[in-house]
Amino acid sequence: MARTPKAGAAVRPSRSRAARPKTATADARLRVTAERLNTPSDLSPEASREIAEGLTVLLSDFLALYLKTKNFHWHVSGPHFRDYHLLLDEQAAQILAVTDDVAERARKIGGTTLRSLGQAARKTRIADNNADYVDPLDMLAELRDDNKATTARMRELHDLCDEHNDVSTASMLEEWIDQAEERTWFLYEASRRGGADGH
Template identity: 45%
Template sequence: MPGDNTTKALNDSLNGLLADYFTLYLKTKNYHWHVAGPNFRELHLMFDEQATELFALTDIIAERVRKNGGDTLTSIAAIAGKTALKDDDRTKIDAMEMVKVLRDDNAALVTAIRAVKDAATEAGDNATEGLADDWTDQAQQRVWFLTQTLG
């Protein structure tokens, strides 16, 4: 039977995923705001759609932590301390470089989601396991769209 340590490990994993989602959300919005070039409209709209999808999941992930009796991230510093993704403060970046960075970050997110699913299995949290399947599918779709955009 799952114990307190497995639930704590799951909550830690979920908080890391939450930090990754916030980091990727902000990076995607940065690129949305600063993209330029011949594919401006297409990329501007795609980045905005993806950012909206990312942000929508932050509350769901945080609430899984709370439902498991844990505390969620509380600040920008907490996000920065937990994320495995790198910030990108650049405003002048080639549009296709933006696409590559977001593709790679979303692929890393798939790996992080799978780790959450494994932790959920250990903790006996089938609700998080099921959600992780949906999150994986969404991240894989973003990877696919970004990959196809690169040609």
């Protein structure tokens, strides 16, 4: 039952928390929070922001690629089950192993990184595959293309690092590119269909 105001009492309009204007205290609190996460770096603020964002998007791609690789690892079937199952498990572990390095590199240069799966889902460029059944060779081909595309995007981020003379991030990217190229190679060879031309 709604409570009615007493006679003569002033009725104050209610204002939701979202409608309240920001106070100087709230703005100051945000500045303090940002300063606490602002790791000192000799890179320019622009370089730190751009490279950290590039790393955060790459991290989102790696997490999506990891989950898709595990999805196919869990759901692969057929006569080559064991070989494909083990290959995909090895590749997923390799992808997951670099995620912490990617995130920590963004923090080392004064940026921030992912805070949730929702944020990662919004940033990733890897398409989901929610099909009930995927042919094993189609699984390998899809992951091959995803790894190849991720390699190309890492080269673009490497170019950005070169522009800002961020040799450390560039060096790390070179290692991750090499790993992605190896995954692409293995997936390509494993997915070749038998025939006179090897396909």
